[in-house]
Amino acid sequence: MIELLYLTASRLSQILELRADQIRDGLLYFPAHKKGRERWFRLEGRLSVLLAERKETPFVFPSLRAANAREGFRRFWAKACKIAGLTMTPHTLRHSRASAWYAEGRTIAEVQRLLGHASLQMALRLYVQLFPETLPPSLPQEQGRKGRTRAVGT
Numbered sequence: 001m002i003e004l005l006y007l008t009a010s011r012l013s014q015i016l017e018l019r020a021d022q023i024r025d026g027l028l029y030f031p032a033h034k035k036g037r038e039r040w041f042r043l044e045g046r047l048s049v050l051l052a053e054r055k056e057t058p059f060v061f062p063s064l065r066a067a068n069a070r071e072g073f074r075r076f077w078a079k080a081c082k083i084a085g086l087t088m089t090p091h092t093l094r095h096s097r098a099s100a101w102y103a104e105g106r107t108i109a110e111v112q113r114l115l116g117h118a119s120l121q122m123a124l125r126l127y128v129q130l131f132p133e134t135l136p137p138s139l140p141q142e143q144g145r146k147g148r149t150r151a152v153g154t
Helices: 002-008 012-016 045-052 069-084 090-103 108-115 120-130
Strands: 027-030 039-042 141-143 149-151
Touching: 002 012, 002 039, 002 045, 002 090, 012 069, 039 108, 090 108, 090 120, 108 120
Parallel strands: none
Antiparallel strands: 027 039, 141 149
16 A cells, blocks of 8 residues: 555545546546546556455455544554654655656656646645756746745746
């Protein structure tokens, strides 16, 4: 589940609610979430291996369908982070993956589409600031919070 969170840059609620009928024709479908857009992921590499191993049930993770699935996962997550010596939330994986996509050379528009953000400004605000060296030189720069450089107007 953690690997799926990272590979798809999904929110925890999207993974907990993932249904088998969202997997079809070699694609993984996520309906629009919050104020965002729907998203599709090609099932290849590690993602296809993870989802090919699932049982034939309506939910991809049927054992998590209890009333307190989110709380159960959060307890597991807290224990795993403590053992690893990390302080992070499951949502950190979404931001990490988005940043990795951008660092790998995907355009900010591609990252926006992969995340399902409704506006390009959201993706710009969250992820481009992590890699100021990739901004076009024509954009004026200013120091943002915590000393991060960011493009003016983002």
